[in-house]
Amino acid sequence: MKNNYLLALLSAFLLWLAWPPIPYSSPLLFIAFIPLLLAIERIINDNKLEKKGRKVYLTAGVTALIWNTASIYWVYNSIASIMPWYIAFLISLIPFCLGASLMALAFRLYYQLRKKYSLAWSLLGLTGFWITYEYLHQSWDLAFPWMTLGNGFANFHQLIQWYEYTGVYGGSFWILTINFLLFYWYTHRKSAKLWLKIVTISWVILPIGYSILRYTNYEEAVNPAQIVVVQPNIDPYGKFGGISPNEQLQTLMRLSKSVAKSNTEFFIWPETAISSSSYIDEEVYRDADSYKQVLTFLEDYKNGNVLSGIESVRFYKDQETPTARPIEGRYVDAFNAAVLIDDSSILQFYHKSKLVPGVEQTPFGSALSFIAPLFKAFGGTTGGYGKQSEPSVFYARSGIGAAPVICYESIWGNYVADYVAQGAQFIAIITNDGWWGNTSGKDQHLQYARLRAIETRRWVARSANTGISATINQRGDIIQQTTWWNEAALAQEINLNEHITPYTKVGDITAFAGLFIAFITLLSLLLKRNTDTQKPDIKKV
Structure with a gap:
């Protein structure tokens, strides 16, 4: 049994070593599950063991x-930077353990198949179970799709240019099936047919070969626009007392001017860059001093637009939304939002939709409302932020469409693709990764933005308050990037794109294929009443 846990540890080590931000190690994902599968096969074959399902x-x-x-x-x-370590540890167990529990459940269901069916059918079912877990973990109130397997190639994007067809779920399917083909080949090494070897080798080489050709030959249509990305480097914890909203605004404008050209069309400022010591009411924001200062700043840029994060509110007479809270005889919704400001009287707002569980929304609504005050100190609200149900595109007066993607939302390929389907010609990611400190979290978040560029074939302009700001082209190459914990501004000429990729059109169809596989294999398990009608293909390994 100890040897089985050693094999499990080896799989964990290979998966970690292959994961961003470690560069060019992603191909280790092709073999990372094999030690774990060997351990599970040994559990199945050990006639002395009891409660094998639990051990799996x-x-x-x-x-x-x-x-x-x-x-x-x-x-x-x-979390530990603002809370006692023991509270931080308990809260951290939620993302650490929840995803792990769902992953383990996929293997537990695989074991149920393995007792009654052949290895090939069971591995097919495991593919479906795993992708079902990933899809669930991007869809429910505790959504955290950070560890979706397809994200693992973010640091070796030259190999996955075909994500423009499948998105990251295509990567998950690819990684799983290569592991399973190699494992099947190993367990049947004495009787493996030539066709199995050809299929396995082809399944590794052909997608990589196509991707390298696509990467080498891809050419962007020339449709230039000038943008500026700003990183003000304001301590997110000191922001609520160490620097005034006006000082922050002055810093943003100073950095913007330092690299701007007369024909700059977009100035992109980070998440919550525009704030106030009191409420910023969207209905009367034109009267705010910060709005007037931005208009004065834009006077030097004929076609200029400021796309910025903003902390805003809306007031209602009645409780028009589930997140609206009573205040002074009215109801109010607070938003982690984005705003587009130009020299006209038009203001465009977007309210972040993919909210961070706990910090920005209470999972499962009223059922867990008692834990909401616990998260207030972590930059959130006790009632949760308001949100909108779908993305919306910001349009400049020149007609350029920009996707205002706020922080956590950039992890959802299908959500970002919805912006593009609505007309976005480039992607603006505004974020504040400074909450995490100088850890690999900020690097992973940056690398994942490459995947959005490939899926949609759009430039990404990434403005991070204290993270890593960058510009990324349509192939997923990082063209410019800032360093951690430094003030910076990047000027970049990007190419706008109006072409719609297959992934943008069909979305996560690969995930739905995984759901279908899981359904069919589970159905077969439920319908199989006589376990002796077919002996499982169990081999000693």
Whole structure:
């Protein structure tokens, strides 16, 4: 049994080593699950063991928990900076353990198939179970798709240019099936057919070969626009007392002017860059001093637009939304929002939709409302932020469409693709990664932005308050990037794009294929009543 846990630890180590931000190690994902599968096969073959299903779950759980924790340890780091270590540890267990539990459940269901069916059918079912877990973990109130397997190639993007067809779920499917083909080949090494070897080798080489050709030959259509990305480097914890909103605004304008050209069309400022010591009411924001200062700043730029994060509110007479809270005889919604300001009287607002569980919204609404005050200190609200149900594009007067993607939202490929389907010609990611400190979290978040560029074939302009700001072209190459904990501004000529990729058109169809596989294999398990009608293809390994 100890050897089985050693194999589980080896899988965890390979998965961690292959994960961003470690460069060019992603191909290790092709073999990372094989030690774990060997351990599970040994459990199945050990006639002395009892409660094998639980042992399979625990063994897979060891791999998943260690891989998760080693890759997203920065979650604890961010919470421990504002809370006692023991509270931070308890809260951190939620993302550490929840994803790991779902991963282990996929292997537990695989074991149920393995008892009654062949290895090939069981591995097919495991593919569906895993992708179902990933899809669930991007869809429910505790959504955290950070560890979706397809994200693992963010640091070796030359190999996954075909994400413009499948998105990251295509990467998950690819990684899983290569592991399973190699494992099947190994367990049947004495009887493996030539066709199996050809299929396995082709399944590795052909997508890589196509991707390298696509990467080498891809040419952007020339449709230039000048942008400026600003990184003000304001301590997110000191922001609520160490620097005034006006000082922050002055810093943003000073940095913007330092690199701007007369034909700059977009100035992109980070998440919550525009704030106030009191409420910023969207209905009367034109009367605010910060708005007037931005208009004065734009006088030197004929076609200039400021796309910025903003902390805003809306007031209602009645409780028009579930998140609206009573205040002074009215109801109010607070938003983590974005705003587009130009020299006209038109203001465009976007309200962040993909909210961070706990920090920005209370998961499952009223059922867990009692824990809401616990998260107030972590930059959130006790009632949760308001949000809108779908993305919306900011349009400049020149007709340029920009996708205002706020922080956490950039992890959802399908959500960002919805902006592009609505007409966005480039992607503006505004974020504040300074909460996490100088950890790998900020680097992973930057690398994941490359995937959005490839899926949609759009330039990405990334403005991070104290993270890493960058510009990324349509192939996923980082053209410019800032350093950690430094004031900076980047001027970049980008190419706008109006072409719609297959992924933008069809979305996460690969995930739906995984859901279908999971359904069919589970159905077969439920319908199979006589376990002796077919002996499982179990081999000693």
